[in-house]
Amino acid sequence: MTKWGLPLLLLFLNLACSHEPVNERISLNANWQFSPLGNSHWQEAKVPGSVQMDLLRKKQIPHPFLLNNEDSIQWVSETHWEYKTRFRINDSTLQKQKHILQFDGLDTYASVYLNDSLLLKTNNAFRRWEHDISDLLLAENALRIVFESPDSIERSEALKLNYELPEAPRVFTRKPQFQYGWDWGPTLKTMGIWRDISLLSYENVRLKDAFVKTESVSDTLALLTALVELETVNKDEITVVVRNNTTGDSFEEHITLSPGIKEYSVPVSIEDPELWWTHDLGEPFLYDFSITIKKNNDVLQKLHKKVGVRTIQLITEKDPLGESFYFKLNDRPVFMKGANYIPPNIFLSETTEKDYQILLNDVTNANMNMLRIWGGGIYENDTFYDLCDEKGILLWQDFMYACAMYPGDPDFLENAKQEAIDNVKRLRQHPSIGLWCGNNENSEGWHRWGWKDAKTEVQQQEIWNGYYALFNHILPKVVDSLHPSVSYWESSPKFGRGDKRYASEGDAHDWWVWHDGYPFEHFEENVPRFMSEFGFQSFPSLEAIRYFTQQDSINLIHPSFANHQKHARGFQLIDSYMKQYYPVPEDAKEYVYVSQLLQAYGITKGIYAHRAAKPYTMGSLYWQLNDCWPVVSWSGIDGLGNWKALHYRAKDAFKNIIIVPRLKNDTLQIHLVDDNLKPASGRLNIAIKDFKGEILFEKSVPSVATSVESSQVVFEIFLKEFSIDYSSSYADVRFGDTRRIFFFVKPKDLQLISSEVSTEIESTKDGFEIRLTSESLQKNVFLQTDEAGRWSDNYFDLPPGEERVVQFNTTTKKTPKIRILTLNQIMSN
Structure with missing residues (x-):
C-alpha cells in the first residue's frame, strides 16, 4: 500500500459512514400567505409570526407602541384569519411509511386543513400539536390554517357557567395572559403561527423524546439514565447509542421494539463529574451528549443534548420561626438574587437570539443568579433556556396561570394536563430549571381580593374544586x-399579605409598598423567608419616552402617556413617594431622572434588608426585570433595552460580598454578607466624612472573617459621641475589594454642595473611557450622550477628590458629547 493508501481508505470509510440520518425533518415555514377569512386578499406572511406583525410590516396598521395606536388595532384580534401555503415532497421522502405534521405553536383557535381535509382543531397556544398525514400526503400539497378570533369563543364558554370567573374572559383561552392587558402591558391579543411548522418522515421508528436524567452524584461518579421515547410502526431491532462527546464515552443498548410508543432506558455514568453551578458560584459546566438510533449501519435519527450534572432542592422544613424556604444547589444553600421575567416583546416571534443574548448578559452582569418566569407570559423558546444553561442562571418556572381563577371542566383540565406534559418534557433537560410553580397569585386572589363576593357557597366550591384539581x-x-428531581410549588405567594404567616412561611409578594403606600422602610421591618415579588415603578429612559410620544422634547402630560402608564394610580404614587424621599423637580427630564433614583433607592433598600436577614431570608427577586414594550413600569430595563438606575444599583446589591450599614438609635451597625462557597477574611475600614472629604471618624479592624452561612454584624459605633451632622456626612466602609457608601438620612434631607464634575475622555478599542472627579461629593451621577452604546456604570455616587473611570462601549468613532446630571444640581435649583 502506498503512503497515501491508508489515509485514503480511512477517508473513504468515514465518508461511507457519515451519510444523513434516514429520518427526515423538513421545515414548512416558507411561502405562507394570509388573509381575512373569506376576503381572499392574500398577502405574504412571515412564519413564525403573527397577523399583527404581518400587517405592521405592510404598514396596514399603525405601530401599537407609538402614541395611542394600541386602541386602533383591536379589530385585528376580533377578526378571523386564514393562512395558506403549498409545498412539494420528493419521491424518496414520499415513499417513506410514516409522515407526521408538527406544529410547535398555533395561536390559538385554529382549524388545520391538508389538501382540503380537516386534520385537527387546536385550542392551546402553549402545546405542540401533531397529526399523522401518511394517508394524505401528496407530491404537491396545500396546507391551510383558519384562525378564529378568541373573543367569540370566550363569550360562548362564559355562557356555559351560571357565574363569572374572576378575570374572565381571558381564563378560557390558553394563550399568553398578559396579552389581555396588564398594569404594565398593552392589550394585544396576537393570532397566527407563532412557532415552527415541520414535516417528519420516517420508515418505521422515530425518536420522539430523550431525557438524560441525573440519578445520583458524588465527587467521583455521576450515574445517569438516558430515557429514550420511541414510536414504532412494526416490530424491529435497533441500537440506541448514547455518547458523551465531552469525555468520549459511549453507552449502547440493543433493543427489540414492539409497535406503539414506549420509553427505553440506557444507563450512563460519568467519572469525576464536573458539576453545573450558577455563574456566581462556579462554572455552569455542560456535557455534550448525542443520542443516536441505529439499525444495522444506518443512522435513523440523531439528536444532541447539553447536560448539566447538578442537584437542586427546595427546602421547606418547620423550624422555631415557622417554615424555611430556600434552595440547595449541589447540596449547598444558595441565596437567590434576581428578578421576575416577562416576555421581552408583546409580539413573541420578534424576540431574536441576539435579543435573548443581550438581556441574559444583562442578568449575569447584574450579578443575578435566578429569574422567575412569571405565569402570565409564556414557556419560553428553547434558545432562552439554552442560554440560561450556558450562563448559569437558575429559573423559577411558573406554569402559565396568573391572577385569575380558571375553569374546572374536564375538557379544560385535560387540555391543561397535555400542556403541562408538553412543556415539562420539553424543558426538563435544562439544568437551569430549578422549580416548577403552579400559578402566580391565584390563591392569594381567591382568599384576599374579593373574588368570592356575590357567589353562592355552591359556586365557590365549584371554582375552588377546579383550582384544586389543576x-x-x-x-x-x-x-x-x-x-421528579425538581420541586413543585402550588402558588406564589404561599400566603398573601393579609395572612399572619406571610413573613414566616413560604415565599412572599410584598405590595404594601406601592399598592398600599407603605414607606420603603417597611422592607427593612418586614422581611419574609423568600421574597419572590416586590417592586416600584419609574419612568423609562428619555429615549423610550421620545420614541412612544414621537416628540424630541420630553412632555410628561403628552396624551400618549395615558396609554403608556397602565396603573390607574401610577403617576400619583410615584409623585407621592418622591415627595417623601427626594426633591420633586419641575423640569420633565429631571423628573424622569429622579423617578429612576426613587425606584432604585426603594428596591435596593429591600434587597439589602433581605440579604442582611440571611439565613432567615434566602431570596430576593424584584418585580420586574424587563418590559414587553416602552412604558412606565416596575422594570429595571426598559422596553428599548436601556438600563434604568435600578439595574445599575441592583448590580452592586447582588454582589456575592456586600456591606450593609444600618443606623438605629444613633448606632451605626455594619453587617457583612457573603454568598460565596468559602468565607473570606480581610481588613475592615470605616470612615465617616463630610461632603468635602474631611474625615470626621475613622476606624480600622485588622482581621474580619465573613460567614457564608449567615449575615454578621462586624462593627458597631454610637455616633452621637462624635457630634456628626447626618445631613452633611456619609459613611465610607470597605472590606477587601467591597465598598459601600452609606447616607444617614433620606436623599431630600442631604445638604449637598453645588460643584462641577470634571471629565476627561480617551478613546479605547471598545469605545471611550471617561474619567470623572469632583471637589465635593456628587450624588447619583448620571452620564448621558446621544451616541448609541452601553455604560459600564451610571447613576453612581462620586466621592470628593477621587477619580472614577467609566467605560462607554460603542461602535462609533466620534468622541461623544457627555452630559452630566446629578442630584446636587437639582438640589441647588
Missing part, C-alpha cells in the same frame, strides 16, 4: 412523573 393534583403529578 394546581394540587394534575400539575404536581405531571412534574413528579416527568421531572
